[in-house]
Amino acid sequence: MTDVSEQNLPGIGRSYQVPGIDGTRVVVVVHNTGRRDLYAYSDPEAEPVVVSFNDDQARRLGAVLGGAYFKPTIVSEIEAAIGSLLIDWVTLRDDSPGAGRSIAELEIRRRTRMTVVAIMRDDDTLLAPEPGTVLQPGDRLVVVGRQEDLSGFLRHVVG
Amino acid sequence: MGDELVALGGAFLAAGVLGRFGRQIGLPTIPLFMVAGILLGPHTPGVVLVENPADLDLVAALGLVLLLFYLGLEFTVDDLTGGGRRLLAAGGIYLLLNIGGGLAFGVALGWGSREALVIAGAVGISSSAIVTKLLIDLRRLANPETRLILGIIVIEDLFLALYLAILQPVLDDEPSVVDGFLSFGKAFAFLLAFATLARWGAGIVGRLVATPDDELLTICFVGLAVLAAGFAEELGVSDAIGAFMAGLVLAQSPVADRIGRLVHPLRDAFGAVFFFAFGLTIDPGDVAAVSGPIAIATVITVVLCFVAGLLGARLYGFGRNAAANVSSTILARGEFSLILASLAATAGLDDRVGPFIAGYVLVLALGGPVVASRSRAIARMIPESLLKTRGSRAPGEPSAA
Known part of the structure; x- marks a missing residue:
């Protein structure tokens, strides 16, 4: 576990210092107002690069840094297995043509040449879903196929 | 009623617009609110928005109450003790030099002993608001010396509270020594009662105001702050300290963060x-008349802040840049000096005190940030031998917080 040192800044908020590799360090200041400042030091003597975020932006950045935002863990596992094929993930909306219909009904593999390899629903992951599985709004589908087939799939299922 | 609303609305708007212009060129807002008051007041040509400064008294008093209430609310003992003995030493040195220097200067002016006491505080205490803003704007929050600067500010805040508590009885100019002691006793009893309440009664007060509803919570804490200020004033302790103590009590309650x-x-x-209303009472001619004392006080403050900053930096083993940052940042004067000026005016002290503090704050509130932003250049002028640097400075001070 990397050591994070924490400090109180009276009247401003708290700061958290995280060491980087190669002796660099990053200090995150969480203001009482919700604003976050990120101070990055490439070397201890130099002036830092400072970036400021509002609460929402900071949460997104945190999710990206934590690997939880764009790339679900399941994707990296599959990615390792399939090599050069395209892998992507999409989220179904309430009005997506695929919502409420089963994989078989949609004839996804025949009509789009893409394969749904996993469905992430709430906190569960349905690996290699059965053809009878009914897609629901909010489902995140992990699909595998060729790059040129992706747009057809998006039109057919996600809308 | 119409006139008063026009005056009040104009005050808000003038302060806001001038503050906005200032912000664009990097000036702090507090002195500009005061300048807006000076410009629109009865003492300068042009538009006179408020003929009689007393019209804004009640609203300005509310401003003072909320300023001090917030200060009390934000104050925690942990901030004071968390920095350890070194921080207390650095803060003590700062106060000793600056308050001591201010007092000596005030006595030397010969305007009177009560005046000297007010000037000591006005000259000695930095502006929390401007210092904090500077640290954020100059992107120094992650610097090792920032903890020291904020620590000094916290110690100054605490000092301010104690100082306000003893100041009011002094200002009241009791006719006899016995009466003087009596009013000191009252002030002390008041502080003690509130400190006890903060320590053991905060739960009860907390339950009184704690409601999940923001609307009712706001109404309750404003009521509590104003009421405490009013009681304090009635007891002869000054409304400012009453509001501060109310904040201190509520700081212990579970809703402290939401109130903040x-x-x-x-x-x-x-x-x-509040700052605008103070500006209304100031005649630029009077300020010019005390420009000599303002200049001397400014020089004294600059010198003492640099000495205090260097000594603090030595205690922490900081290098020249950090030392210059400490010294130049704590130079800013602002809200607290103006609060003291306004108290002096209410107590009927020498007429020169208000204009003196107004001019002094103007110089250091506007000049302080300029100096702070050029602290690298100042650092180069500090002889290394004064700091006994041990090789390179420590990159960031890990804390056990």
Whole structure:
């Protein structure tokens, strides 16, 4: 576990210092107002690069840094297995043509040449879903196929 | 009623517009609110928005109450003790030099002993608001010396509270020594009662105001702050300290964080009117008349802040840049000096005190940030031998917080 040192800044908020590799360090200041400042030091003597975020932006950045935002863990596992094929993930909306219909009904593999390899629903992951599985709004589908087939799939299922 | 609303609305707007212009060129807002008051007041040519400064008295008083209430709310003993003995030493040195220097200067001016006491505080205490803003704007929050600067500010805040508590009885000019002691006794009893309440009664007070509803919470804590200020004033302790103690009590309650968030905009708005109203009472001619003392006080403050900053930096083993940052940042004067000036005016002290403090704050509130932003250049002028640097400075001070 990397050591994070924490400090109180009276009247401003708290700061958290995280060491980087190669002796660099990053200090995150969480203001009482919700604003976050990120101070990055490439070397201890130099002036830092400072970036400021509002609460929402900071949460997104945190999710990206934590690997939880764009790339679900399941994707990296599959990615390792399939090599050069395209892998992507999409989220179904309430009005997506695929919502409420089963994989078989949609004839996804025949009509789009893409394969749904996993469905992430709430906190569960349905690996290699059965053809009878009914897609629901909010489902995140992990699909595998060729790059040129992706747009057809998006039109057919996600809308 | 129409006139008064026009005056009040104009005060808000003038302060806001001038503050906005200032912000664009990097000036702090507090002195500009005061300048807006001077420009629109009865003592300068042009538009006179408020003929009689007393018209804004009640709203300005509310500003003072909220400023001090917020200060009490934000104050925690942990901030004071968390920095350890070194921080207390650095803060003590700072206070000793600056308050001591201010007192000596005030006595030397010969305007009177009560005047000297007010000047000591006005010259000695930095502006929390401007210092904090500077640290954020100059992007120094992650610097090792920032903890020291904020620590000094916290110690100054605590000192201010104690100082305000003893100042009011002194200002009241009791006719006899016995009466003087009596009013000191009252002030002390008041502080003790509130400190006891903060320590053991905060739960009860907390339950009184704690409601999940923001609307009712706001109404309750404003009521509590104003009531405490009023009682304090009635007892002859000054409304400012009453509001501070109310904040201190509520700081212990489970809703402290929410109150902090809710009081912020109120404090900003009414605080601006407070500074504006103070500006109304100031005649630029009177300020010019005391320009000599203002210049001398400025020089004294600059010198003492640099000495205090260097000594603090030595205690922490900081290098030249950090030392210059400490010294130049704590130079800013602002809200507390103006609060003291306004107290002096209410107590009927020498007429020169108000203009003196107004001019002094103007110089250091506007000049302080300029100096702070050029602290690298100042650092180069500090002889290394004064700091006994041990090789390179420590990159960031890990803490056990």
